[in-house]
Amino acid sequence: MPYLPPKKAREQKQRQVNASTTALAPEVLAKRTRRHLDELEQSNYAEAIGEDAGETSSKSRHAKGKARTPITDQRKVNLLGSSPATKRKKSTMAVRTALLYPTNFNALLEKSKIEAMPGPTYLTATAPPSPYPPRLICSICSYWGRYKCMKCAMPYCDRNCAGVHDETRCEKRVL
Structure with missing residues (x-):
């Protein structure tokens, strides 16, 4: 059996610990949180599904809106007769407006002017404290x-x- 030199142990580098572990001021954290929530509100946009989003052309390789359309809209079923099932439903202007111009909950509250309404409203209604312990x-x-x-x-x-x-x-x- 030939003599083999002893194996060297792998050297492990120690990780550098960050010496500056100071906590951030609460104002900075509140500002970051507010900015993050504003960015989320702005990115909360839903694409409108057009009437021919499910149709593919012979030139295009992938249908961009096809994954977003319901399966019933993707199928082309030709029914005979004049029943309501044979006619394609047209989207109304209210549906188009809701899809194209989405509004968030805060905007709807501001638009309704609920702060000026008398009596208990969504913003002012409260429940009495519970008679039982938490x-x-x-x-x-x-x-x-x-x-x-x-x-x-x-x-x-x-x-x-x-x-x-x-x-x-x-x-x-x-x-």
Whole structure:
């Protein structure tokens, strides 16, 4: 058996830990969240399905709107007779307007001027406080939390969730 040199151990480079782990100001976080929500509102646009979106031409390789049309619109079924099933339904102007110019919920609330209406409205209606104590929900698995942590008073449901809570989520608040 020939002599083999000993194998070298692989050198593991240690990861550099970022020394600057400062928390951001709440104003900066609120501004980022607001900007992100505004971007989501602007990107919430649904393409209108045209009458010939499902039809493909012989020149085009892929039908752009074909995946968005319902299966019933993609099929061309020729029925005989003059029953209502043989006539193709035309979309009304209201449907076209709703598809082409979508409005979000906040815009609809502003347009309705619900703030000026008397009485309880969507914005002002409130329920009375419950006569029962709040239900405890497990902070780990969202089941009924029957027990509370002695250190931070967060609810948990069983020993498994208590172990996870103690290892990762216990904030050690003083009651």
